[in-house]
Amino acid sequence: MSKKPELSDLPGLGPKLEEKLQEAGVKTVLNLSRAKADKLAAKVDGLSESRAETLIKSAQEALSSTTAPKKEDKPKITEAKAEKSKAEKPKAKAEAKPKTEKKKVKAAEPKPKPKAKKVAKVKVEAPARFLNIDQRLLRIANATKKRKPRFRADQAHRWTRISNRWRKVRGIDSYTRQKKKGRIAIVQSGYRTPKAIRYLHPSLFKEVLVFRPADLVDLDADIHAVRIGASVGGRKRQLILAEADAKLLKVLNPGTTEEIGEEDLFTDLDLEED
Numbered sequence: 001m002s003k004k005p006e007l008s009d010l011p012g013l014g015p016k017l018e019e020k021l022q023e024a025g026v027k028t029v030l031n032l033s034r035a036k037a038d039k040l041a042a043k044v045d046g047l048s049e050s051r052a053e054t055l056i057k058s059a060q061e062a063l064s065s066t067t068a069p070k071k072e073d074k075p076k077i078t079e080a081k082a083e084k085s086k087a088e089k090p091k092a093k094a095e096a097k098p099k100t101e102k103k104k105v106k107a108a109e110p111k112p113k114p115k116a117k118k119v120a121k122v123k124v125e126a127p128a129r130f131l132n133i134d135q136r137l138l139r140i141a142n143a144t145k146k147r148k149p150r151f152r153a154d155q156a157h158r159w160t161r162i163s164n165r166w167r168k169v170r171g172i173d174s175y176t177r178q179k180k181k182g183r184i185a186i187v188q189s190g191y192r193t194p195k196a197i198r199y200l201h202p203s204l205f206k207e208v209l210v211f212r213p214a215d216l217v218d219l220d221a222d223i224h225a226v227r228i229g230a231s232v233g234g235r236k237r238q239l240i241l242a243e244a245d246a247k248l249l250k251v252l253n254p255g256t257t258e259e260i261g262e263e264d265l266f267t268d269l270d271l272e273e274d
Helices: 015-023 029-034 037-043 049-065 079-095 135-147 234-246 262-273
Strands: 206-210 224-228
Touching (some): 029 049, 037 049, 224 234
Parallel strands (some): 206 224
16 A cells, blocks of 8 residues: 655645645645635735646646555466356246236227228319419419509598599609608509409300300300390390200399290289289
8 A cells, every 4th residue: 555645745835835835734735735826815815826836747747646445366266166157047947936917908909990081183174264364363363362452542531522533643743643651552463363364254254245045156065154134125135045044154144034024914913912
């Protein structure tokens, strides 16, 4: 066993300096090795930082030079003892009582749900009016309609004599005509939808204005829809509707589909009188 180094064993450390170190609280070499040079120089009078660093290094070297005590060698096992130990091990295992195995209780597994039958999807063919139109243009038109403001006449919010109907701004000094900030929106070409889908019905039919049955010639039921003119009379309207039904054309403003006969009209009047 090697002795622990003491302060007096360190090179360059005299008895006076040892007393000063003990007064400062550094009583062992271990304390000195863990100290910091600047703090140690401040505590001990007449000790510079460079001298304190050399003392700390010498203390660390002294501690590292001390060798750790060697462990005692374990007694060697002879071959005879090893054979005996091998023979005793199976006997000990045979004498040991078998451990009772705990039965594992399995949790009741949930029954698998019956798989739903897959229904084959039937592909529905798109009508011709959808195939003839570019869907990208429809998306552009819907986006422009969402951003489209409500066009009103200038100063309509201020004066009751001015209607809300849009009128072109013609004033020379009008800030609205000059498109100043904070004024109402003006009708201009930037708000228009693409030309290919400009006058389509919301159902994507092409509207055709009809005034007589002859106007229904060369119309496709998958693409065109009929709108009867406002000046068409009741008799001619019935002829147009009959021709449109024969060609399976969609009428957007059919009105009354059946004519009321004179006999039915008089019977209704008689019932009211009774």
